[in-house]
Amino acid sequence: MKKTVVLLLSCLLMSVIYSEAGAMEPQRWKIGHVRPAGSTVDKDIRRLVEQIKSETGGAIEIDIYPGNKLGDYSVVQERVAFGEVEMYVGPFGTAIDKRVSLAFAPFLVSTWEQARQVYSHDSPLIKQMAAFLEPQNIHLIGGWPVYFGGIGLAEKPVQPGNPDIAKELIIRVPPIRSFERTARELGYTPYPITWTYAKMGLKTGMVKGILGGGAEGYLGLKGIIKYYVPIKDHFEYWFVYMNRDVWRGLSDRQRSIIANAARDMEVRRYAVAEADEQASMAKLAAQGGEIISLDDAQRSRINEKIKKRVWPELRNDIGPAFDRVVKTLPSP
Numbered sequence: 001m002k003k004t005v006v007l008l009l010s011c012l013l014m015s016v017i018y019s020e021a022g023a024m025e026p027q028r029w030k031i032g033h034v035r036p037a038g039s040t041v042d043k044d045i046r047r048l049v050e051q052i053k054s055e056t057g058g059a060i061e062i063d064i065y066p067g068n069k070l071g072d073y074s075v076v077q078e079r080v081a082f083g084e085v086e087m088y089v090g091p092f093g094t095a096i097d098k099r100v101s102l103a104f105a106p107f108l109v110s111t112w113e114q115a116r117q118v119y120s121h122d123s124p125l126i127k128q129m130a131a132f133l134e135p136q137n138i139h140l141i142g143g144w145p146v147y148f149g150g151i152g153l154a155e156k157p158v159q160p161g162n163p164d165i166a167k168e169l170i171i172r173v174p175p176i177r178s179f180e181r182t183a184r185e186l187g188y189t190p191y192p193i194t195w196t197y198a199k200m201g202l203k204t205g206m207v208k209g210i211l212g213g214g215a216e217g218y219l220g221l222k223g224i225i226k227y228y229v230p231i232k233d234h235f236e237y238w239f240v241y242m243n244r245d246v247w248r249g250l251s252d253r254q255r256s257i258i259a260n261a262a263r264d265m266e267v268r269r270y271a272v273a274e275a276d277e278q279a280s281m282a283k284l285a286a287q288g289g290e291i292i293s294l295d296d297a298q299r300s301r302i303n304e305k306i307k308k309r310v311w312p313e314l315r316n317d318i319g320p321a322f323d324r325v326v327k328t329l330p331s332p
Contacts (some may be wrong), residue, residue, distance in 0.1 A: 028274040029062045029086035029246075032194045033238070033314075034195075040276065041238070042066050044265050045089055048240075051261040056254055062087065072194055080243050081137045087242040089144055096178050097103060099132050099318045102325060104234045105181045106306050110148075110299070112274045114330050119145060119237045121263055124328045129239070142262030143252035144269050146236035147214035147277045151188075152225040153302050156206045156290075161298030163187055163305045171209035172198040181310045182233055183211050186302065206299055216280035222287045229292045230281065231302065240265070 031049065035041050042064070049062040070076050070085055074093030079085040081096075092100045102125065109115045118125050121142050130140040151160075157167040167187040175192040183190035187253040191207050201207040202224050210218065210225070214236055218225045240262045247255065285291050294302075315322045 026058060029058050029060065030065060030070065031062050031087035031089065032065040032068070032076050032085060033089040034068055034073060034091075035066060037064075037066040039066070041089065041146075044144065046267060048261050049245055051264070052258055053323075055257045055261070060254065061260050074194070077136075077138070082186075083243045083245060086246050087241075089240050091236070092239065096136055097132055098177065099168050099319070099321065100129065100324060101176055101178050101314065102318050103129055103237065103239070104176070105178055105314050105318075105322070106233050106310055107303050108326075108329060109235050110303070110332065112270075114137075115145060115148075115235050115237075117268055117330050118144060119235060121266065125325045128325055132321075133241065134244065137244045138241050139244040140239060140241050141259055142240040142266050143272045144238040144240060144266060146238055147216055147273070147280070148230065149212065149230040149234045149236055149267055150228055150230040150232070151186075152210045152213070152218040152219075152289075153227040153229070154205075154220065154224055154299075156227050156292075157187075157209075157229070160292050161302070163302050169208045170206075171211050172201055173210075174206045174212040177308065178180045178213075178234075178310065178314055179212050181313060182306055185305055185309050186231075186233075188264070204278045214280070215277065215284045218289075219280060219283055219287070225284070226290055227290050227292055228281065228284055229294070231294065233297070238252065259293070 033041055033044060033045060045064055048099050049064060052060050052062065070079065073088075073090040074095060076085055076090070078096070080088050090101070094101065095102050109118050117123065120126065126140065126143070133140055151171065153169065153171070155169060157169055159165045160167075163186050165187050170189045170191050171183060173183045173190040173192050175194065180190045180192055188209070190211075191201070193201060196208055196215070198207070199221065202210060202221060211233065215228060217231070218228065230252055250258070282290055
């Protein structure tokens with residue numbers, strides 16, 4: 001009887017050991033992002049994956065695919081949901097759930113200090129985004145703050161600080177309702193296409209400008225973008241996320257390592273992001289682009305109009321979560 005008990009205990013112990021060993025078998029993942037190799041975000045992601053590899057003792061290795069090599073961000077979002085790609089750093093598309101447009105609702109924040117409060121890993125907005133993404137089989141880990149959005153133009157607009165004047169310009173916007181409505185209320189005619197096709201549209205003259213990015217994103221359009229209006233229509237924050245099934249299959253320690261590595265990256269990025277934004281505008285000006293600054297009165301007028309005309313539509317699209325987040329926003 002004692003031998004039988006000892007044998008059963010030995011078998012149980014061995015099964016636990018093999019189970020833990022199996023859970024710690026080396027994994028090789030893919031992570032994608034939108035910028036070229038060697039860009040600022042690419043360098044930060046390389047540091048992220050090295051930190052994860054080092055702290056997991058080589059149990060998780062991640063190959064980086066820059067420059068949309070895995071597909072446009074909306075495509076990769078679905079690939080992550082299905083488990084074809086384990087991780088991604090970038091924005092979200094709204095085709096599956098239009099409520100995720102909450103993250104880039106126009107004029108939620110207008111300063112970097114406000115952005116640090118609203119776009120942080122434990123903020124009400126980010127927690128709400130995590131809840132929206134869970135049914136898509138996506139686990140939200142953290143984010144990478146990029147810049148405030150602006151309008152890049154091939155032609156000088158009429159009274160860029162007056163939202164009530166028709167600009168007589170067709171501009172590209174992401175195929176997302178909030179950007180379309182914002183552009184229209186600013187006096188432009190929106191043409192919704194993805195970033196991949198936006199460059200072609202600008203080169204052929206099909207569109208005369210672009211909304212949905214910022215100075216850094218427009219630097220690659222040298223000779224095309226001749227005017228830049230830093231209107232701060234939205235805060236660009238790229239999410240760090242992964243397949244939820246893969247996340248749930250990790251040990252508690254591995255989850256903690258990944259979450260902490262993502263937060264470290266976000267903190268480092270916030271420390272330099274504002275300066276990088278200013279440097280990008282300086283580079284854009286050096287390339288021959290004219291920076292069209294707006295005064296406080298113009299910004300206030302634009303802000304008020306968008307909140308009056310666009311926010312009610314977003315409230316209908318997003319639901320009660322919109323007002324819950326708006327109530328937590330810091331004072332202007």
